[in-house]
Amino acid sequence: MESIGVLMPIPMNNYLERELEKRFNLLKLWTVPNQTQFIKDHAESVRAIIGNSSSGADAELIGSLPNLEIIASFSVGIDRVDLKVCKEKGIRVTNTPDVLTDDVADLVIGLTLAVLRRLCESDRYVRAGKWKNGDYKLTTKFTGKTVGIIGLGRIGQAVAKRAEAFSCPIAYYARSEKPDVKYKYYPSVPELAANSDILVVACALTQETRNIVNREVIDALGPKGVLINVGRGPHVDEPELVSALVEGRLGGAGLDVYQNEPEVPEELFGLENVVLLPHVGSATNETREAMANLVIGNLEAHFLKKPLLTPVV
Ligand SMILES: O=CC(=O)O
Numbered sequence: 425m426e427s428i429g430v431l432m433p434i435p436m437n438n439y440l441e442r443e444l445e446k447r448f449n450l451l452k453l454w455t456v457p458n459q460t461q462f463i464k465d466h467a468e469s470v471r472a473i474i475g476n477s478s479s480g481a482d483a484e485l486i487g488s489l490p491n492l493e494i495i496a497s498f499s500v501g502i503d504r505v506d507l508k509v510c511k512e513k514g515i516r517v518t519n520t521p522d523v524l525t526d527d528v529a530d531l532v533i534g535l536t537l538a539v540l541r542r543l544c545e546s547d548r549y550v551r552a553g554k555w556k557n558g559d560y561k562l563t564t565k566f567t568g569k570t571v572g573i574i575g576l577g578r579i580g581q582a583v584a585k586r587a588e589a590f591s592c593p594i595a596y597y598a599r600s601e602k603p604d605v606k607y608k609y610y611p612s613v614p615e616l617a618a619n620s621d622i623l624v625v626a627c628a629l630t631q632e633t634r635n636i637v638n639r640e641v642i643d644a645l646g647p648k649g650v651l652i653n654v655g656r657g658p659h660v661d662e663p664e665l666v667s668a669l670v671e672g673r674l675g676g677a678g679l680d681v682y683q684n685e686p687e688v689p690e691e692l693f694g695l696e697n698v699v700l701l702p703h704v705g706s707a708t709n710e711t712r713e714a715m716a717n718l719v720i721g722n723l724e725a726h727f728l729k730k731p732l733l734t735p736v737v
Pocket residue numbers: 477498499500501502524705706
């Protein structure tokens with residue numbers, strides 16, 4: 425397989441790079457000065473692209489690689505890949521589900537606690553030497569609060585399981601009610617938000633879920649409600665979210681994702697009821713290694729003409 429060209433547009437993970445280099449001709453696009461020319465020069469040999477949450481494959485890139493057979497994403501979300509074009513051209517697409525579910529769900533709980541209990545803000549309070557002048561103010565309890573989850577897939581269910589351990593009633597929105605699920609179902613996101621203390625975005629980004637958290641949803645969640653987004657930035661109408669937080673119309677937010685990463689709205693920097701993370705949902709050594717192994721397993725399966733491990737298309 426050493427002659428198979430595998431295009432990696434941006435750096436993703438050292439272990440993944442090393443393991444790919446052992447097996448394939450890894451073409452690291454970011455290391456070359458003229459990327460357009462590089463793609464032209466290697467167009468015939470590229471049979472695979474490695475994607476992730478910020479780099480995928482649009483119709484133009486796919487169209488410029490006549491021998492492309494597979495896009496293996498180092499992420500569970502494949503919103504950066506033009507799935508329609510892939511289906512039309514018979515290009516396979518894989519992602520990395522399951523292996524990252526625990527980390528992302530853990531982070532939802534961490535973000536929720538960080539926002540409600542002001543963990544980051546009170547840490548800053550200690551570091552700034554302010555404790556000597558008085559105790560930190562009281563915060564908000566998490567145990568028993570209603571957690572509303574948008575999208576009850578693998579990650580949504582893992583969030584629910586964890587929140588149940590905090591005695592939280594669980595509610596959810598999904599396209600349809602899930603059979604055999606004991607959590608309360610709401611057929612619309614505004615209804616879910618109106619009946620939740622904490623609203624968690626845990627669905628895939630598609631045309632239907634873009635801006636699924638809009639002004640109406642934010643208003644329904646209200647000045648005591650907290651939004652947690654571990655999905656994708658475009659799930660949320662970001663200008664609406666920012667103004668709701670600045671004006672105190674929303675109680676708080678824990679965000680791991682943004683509309684235009686790595687840009688984060690600076691209006692949020694001074695707000696103590698907001699916790700901002702740099703898209704690290706699956707960013708642990710253990711999980712990233714498992715994700716890398718899944719990417720490699722999918723590529724090997726494909727080129728050995730075996731069934732893909734985690735096919736999307
Ligand atoms: O955002 C991360 C992922 O989709 O895996």
